Amino acid sequence: MSERNITTIHSTSRSTNSLWVTLLVFLLIQTLTTGLAQAADEYRTVSVADPYLELRTGPAVGYPIFHVIDRGEPVDIIKRRTDWFLVRGLDGKEGWVDRGQMERTLQTGGQEIEFAQANQQDFTDSRWELGLMTGDFGGANVISLYTGYSLNPNVSIEAWGSQILGNFSNGWMASVNVVHETWPDWRISPFFTLGAGIIHTEPKPTIIQGEDRTDEVAHAGIGLRVYATRRFILRAEFKSYVVFTSRDDNEEVEEWKVGFAFFF
């Protein structure tokens, strides 16, 4: 298994002269060197409390168990990926252990150990949320990115940016809204929302003669937040918009969206 630790990095040659690619490569090297610097740090050591600790060759349930470490022996925790931990035994063998087994190891002082794991309680109590949604905005496609901040478990404020891609016009919308959840501790938590913002519309010149315009919008909506797993949320919502146009009539637009989000 020690072959896994070979850190020969083959340089990749790529003939792109763009500045931002160069920047990215720089960032990659930066990340790499940080990773190597971290490798020099001391690892957290725990001792096995179960009869034995099973080491797999990869971070998923399908990988074979190739080695076991007996009760009482110390292991170094090198890194974590999703719910899997890369550990190293006294003999230098490295393998992946699932979180369930790691929770049954002990610290050097003999204390039990608990690994950070988001759960449904965090879904209710978390402060920040970042999500992506897509759907239909009055017949056009819409792609939205939002971030939310909870003032308390029931009330949060959100900021949204959306790109609207339609047959006759394209545009973008920016808005802020207040969200109220009546039962924030439910796994499927309904909410309603009120907000306001601005919408910018660019009619496609090949189809419609028209000018770009920016209008104010207000909206009301209802939706559902569903706790999926770890820090992952599924979300669906309906919003009704009123666009305050400079013409005589205001425009009403209905929007349906589905998407996912993370809380932290």
Add this chain to the structure above:
Amino acid sequence: MESRFRLLFLVLPLFTLGLSGCAATKNLFGWGEEEAPPPAEIPEGQVIEPQVERRKIKEPKIDSEDFEIGAFAGIMSIEDFGSNLVYGVKLAYHVTEGFFVEGSVGRTEGGLTSFEVLSGGAPLLTDSERELTYYNLNVGYNILPGEGFIGEGRAYNTAFYVIAGLGSTSFAGDDRFTVNFGAGYRFLVTDSIALHIDFRDHLFDIDLLGQEKTAHNLEGTLGVSVFF
């Protein structure tokens, strides 16, 4: 990972408060070191050791590598406009051992259509309209995780994944709603560095050549990524 996010979003308010050095701030936000209760003194002459209740400790100080950043380059064919070099960057977050979400941006350029070449007339698009830029947001699943072997003594973790998502493509003077799907193969050279082979189909509607149609734009790329 949690600590990473906390750091990101709490550094600013901390500075605003101007209390970064104050012990009260630690308790206010609740991430100060847990104070160990003083050990109970064992009275002299006691024979039986008292049962000490073990204290659970939350363990945040482990390097968590759920994010993956990478760059890729390859060939992308734009329907009717020929094939050209495509390059881009991507960022992924691994939610579970199976699922991951990914965002990527890429850029390529369209060539001349057969019509433009044969007729020899005025070009359909300006040079800047021929530039294609896309972004997309995808969900992927490691459908076949496994291992690849080189010779007798080397084993590398690999995964064949399927991926699909949507985004926007800017091409021929318009932003177009784009659906993409495909599959890829991830080869982990070390536990943190991966090589990728990716094939995608990007679908968008275009009516440039007279009638509206859904264009299939195939892309094949090679990439490298780093987990952090």
